[in-house]
Amino acid sequence: MNRFRYSSFRTTFAALLILLPVLCLAAKDFSMPKIQPAASYPAHDYHSKEKVTVALDPYDTSAKANIFVVPYHDENLLPVLLVITNDSDQPVELSNIKxxxxxxxxxxxTPAGEDEIYRRISHPTSSGARVPLPFPTRRVKGTVNNKQFMEIENAHFKAKAVEPLSSQGGFLFFDITDVKNPLRGAHFYLTGVRxxxxxxxxxxxxxxEKYTNAASH
Incomplete structure (x- = not known):
């Protein structure tokens, strides 16, 4: 009898070990990282005349990407935090940035749009509350769960302006399929800031390179 109980305990324990990562993922929610002044990130460009700084912080490691619910790296998407700081006394406009x-x-x-990301990650399963796609347009098919949907909505860089003496930040998601070493030696360009x-x-x-050099030390 004791042997049977011990065997049952081992089976139950092994099952819990297998399910633990799944349960942790199900309980996880995306939390936007605190946006710091752009000049505090290693990779940045400051325009002294306009007093505007643009910075990038790639989430290219497992430790950093752990904030996400969606496994973007598995879908060949590279999340990059874009931060824009306006130290002038006038707002700057971002609605036409490229x-x-x-x-x-x-x-x-160029960054993947929300529809493209939905297509990448919409692998329907039988578990979890589902949001049927097409959403928000009829061009998208498949399903994503509620947490994934909310994360994609909340993580994307959507700011249309930066008020004086403030910062705005959000993520861009780059498709790096078949791209070797997307960061080393790369340059990011931002046009359309007004x-x-x-x-x-x-x-x-x-x-x-400012980021990759800092990350290697």
Whole structure:
């Protein structure tokens, strides 16, 4: 009898060990990292005339990507935190910004839209509350769960302006399928930032080598 109980205990314990990561993932919620002034990130570009700084913080390691519910790396998506700080006394406008990541090999990457990310991660399963797609448009098919949907909605960089003496931040997601070493030697370009009069600021260029060098030390 004792042997039977011991065997049952071992079976139950082994099952719990297998289920533990799944249970932890189910209980996990995305929490946006605290946005720091852009100049505090290693990879940044400061325009002294306009007093605007643009910074990037790639989430390219397992430790950093642990904040997410969605396993973006498994879908060949690289999350990159974009932070824009405005130290001037006038707002800057962001509604027409165009971000681009250019790798050392010359690959030009633009951020994936929400619809594209939904397509990547919509692998239907029988568990969890589901949000049927197409959502928000009828072009998207499949399903994502509620936590994934809320994360994609909340994580994306969506700021349309940066008020004086403040910062805005959010994630861009780059498709790195078949791209080797997307960060080392890469440069990030941001155009379309405008001052309060509607004039375009000079483009921002952020060398990602500043990040990779800092991360290696």
């Amino acid at each position: 971000p681009e990541l250019v790798t050392a090999d010359g690959d030009k990457l 001052d309060s009069s509607g004039n375009d600021l000079m483009y921002f260029e952020v060398p990602l």
